[in-house]
Amino acid sequence: MSFEAKNLRPRRPKLIRALIRKDARLLRFYLRSAIATIIACYLLWAGILVMSSEYQDAAKQSLTSRTFFTLAVGSIYGIGITGFFAALLAGSVFTLERSDRSAEFLACLPPTRLQNLVSKLTVVLGATTAMLALPIISSAVANQMFPYVQVAPGQGNILFGTLEWLTSVAIIVSIIGGAFAVSAWLKSNGVPMLAGLLTPLLILSFVSLMGWLLDIPSEGNAFQIRYITSSFVLGVAFAYMGCYWYLTRSDP
Amino acid sequence: MISPAENSVIEVCDLTKRYGDNLACDSINLSVRQGTTFGLLGPNGAGKSTLIRMLMALTTADSGEIKLFGEQGNHRSPEIRCRIGYVPELHFIYRWMTIKEVLNFVSKLYVNWDTELANEMLSKFELSPKKRVSALSKGMTAKLGLIVALAHNPDLLILDEPTSGLDPIIREDFLESVLQSHSCKGRTILFSSHHVDDVERVADEVGILVNGRFAVQGTVDELRNRIKRIRIVLPDGKLPVRVPSEAVFQKLSRREWIVTVDPFSDALFENLQSENDAVSADVIELNLEEIFKDVVRGQKPQTEEAKVD
Secondary structure: OOOOOOOOOOOHHHHHHHHHHHHHHHOHHHHHHHHHHHHHHHHHHHHHHHHOHHHHHHHOOOHHHHHHHHHHHHHHHHHHHHHHHHHHHHHHOOHHHHHOOHHHHHHOOOOOHHHHHHHHHHHHHHHHHHHHHHHHHHHHHHHHHHHHOOOOOOHHHHOOOHHHHHHHHHHHHHHHHHHHHHHOOOOOOHHHHHHHHHHHHHHHHHHHHHHHHOOOOOOOOHHHHHHHHHHHHHHHHHHHHHHHHHHHOOOO | OOOOOOOEEEEEEEEEEEEOOEEEEEEEEEEEEOOOEEEEEOOOOOOHHHHHHHHOOOOOOOEEEEEEOOEEOOOOOHHHHHOEEEEOOOOOOOOOOEHHHHHHHHHOOOOOOOHHHHHHHHHHOOOOOOOEHHHOOHHHHHHHHHHHHHOOOOOEEEEEOOOOOOOHHHHHHHHHHHHHHHOOOOOEEEEEEOOHHHHHHHOOEEEEEEOOEEEEEEEHHHHHHHOEEEEEEOOOOOOOOOOOOOEEEEEEEOOEEEEEEOOOOHHHHHHHHHHOOOOEEEEEOOOHHHHHHHHHHHHOOOOHHHOOO
8 A cells, every 4th residue: 555654643732722622612601600609609608697697696797707707618618519510510521522413523533532531531620620729728718717706616617627628529539430430421411410429429338338347447537538538549440431431432 | 346456545345334133234345546536326224324434433343344545443543534524414513613613623633724725615605704503504514514624635535425405506516616626636535425416427436335235336437338228129928038147127017128237238138139039129328327226226126017027
C-alpha cells in the first residue's frame, strides 16, 4: 500500500481545550443552576438569620455574628448542594451526548475516546472542586470568626472539623464514581444520577455490615475513618470502571 | 467483484454483520481505488448504512476485515479520521450550538481546516452563522454537514444517503458541491444512495447492494455493456424452454418474455431466440436505473404472475 504519509494528528492542547469548552457548554445548564443554588442557599440563610428570633437572641444581631452563622450554616448546605450537582454532572456527561446522538457526530471527528474522556473528567472534577471551594472557604472564614462571636450553648458544633470535611469529600468522590460508572452504560441521565446519590448510602450499609460481620470495633472515630477510606477507594474504583466501559464500548 | 488494486483507499473483505436474526451485511467484498467515486446503490434495508457505519467504526463487524488507507482494524486512528469527511443521512451535530460555534469547534480538531473554504461554502449555501442548529431545516443541516465534511479537505469523502428527504433545489446544490469536491485531485468518494440518478451523475464505479450482498459491481459503462434486456415474443401457447443461468430478472406477460441477463452476449441472444422459436426478438439497452430495478427485483421472490414454469 502506498499512501502519502501526512502529519494530520491534531495539536493536543488546542484539541483538548476545544473539547473542554464544548463539554462545559454541554453541561452549562447544570453548572449555572449549581452556582445559582449555592449562592441562593447563602442568601436564604442570611435572610433566615435576620428573621429568626432564635438566632436574633443568640447572635444578638451583630454583623459579625450574622456573617458567622451565614458562612457556617451556608457551607453545610453548600456541601449537600455540591453532592447533588456532582451526581447530576457525572450522570449527564456521557448520557447527554448519547441521548441526542451527538456522540455519533463526535465519534467521526479526530479526537480519540481517551481525549474525550480526559475532557469530560476535567469538566466534572473541575466544576465539583470549584463548587466545593465555596463551602470550604466560607467554613474556614467562619472558623476564624468563631472566637469573636457569641453563640448559644451547642451551636459551636455547626463548624466542620477536618474529619467532617474529609467525610464530605469522600461522599462526593463516591457520588461522582457511582454516577460516572452507570453513565458510561446508559442513554439517559436519570438512573446514573440516582445511582450516584445512592452510592454513599450503599457504601455506608456495606461498611456497617462488614463491621458487624467481622466484629470490627467502632470506638472513637474508627467507623468514620473506615467509611471515609471505603468511600474514597470505592468511588475511585467506580469511576475507573466507568472510564474503562466508556473506552471499550463498541458504539459511541 | 472489483479486484483489489494497489492504491485502494477502501478495502473490505468478507465483511459480515448481523442484528439478531437479520443479516445486514453478508460477506461483503469491496475495493475503492484512490481518486474514484464509488456509488453504493441499494434499496432500503440493503445494508448500505450498516456497511458505511462499519467503515466509520460506528459499528463493529461480526467478521471480516476493513482497511482504510492501508490501516486495518475496527477502530480508526485520529490520523485516518482526519483524512475522512463523513456526511450521514441523519445529522447529529450539536443542536444547541450555532453554526459559527459548530465550525469553530470542528476547526480546532483538524490540522488542515480551511476557514476560507468553510466561509465560502457558508455564503454559497446562504447559511447564517448565528443560527442555531436546532433551528435549521433538514436541507440546511445537510449543507452544514457537508461543510463540516469538506472544509478539512479530506482525502476520502463518505456520503451516506446525503440527499434523502431533500427538496430538488437543495439536492441540486448539494450534488453540485459534491461534484466540485470530486475535482479535487486524488479525492476518493463513496456515495451511497437509492436515488439512482444522483449516483449516475457522480459515480465512476457502482455497486448494487441487495440483501446485504453485492449483486453487481463495475463501472457505469461496464454495467451498461454487460447487463442488457432481451425481449422475445414467443409463439402462441408456448413457454420459455429454459431460464438462462445469466438471467438476473425475468418477466412473462402473455407472449412477451423479457429477461435481463448479466453478462449479455450475442451468442446467448441467438441461442434464446432459436431454442424458443421466437416470433421476434430484440435487445434493449438499459440505463443505470433500469439495471438497478431489474437487479433488485431479480433478488426478491417473484410474484406468481412473473414466475415462469
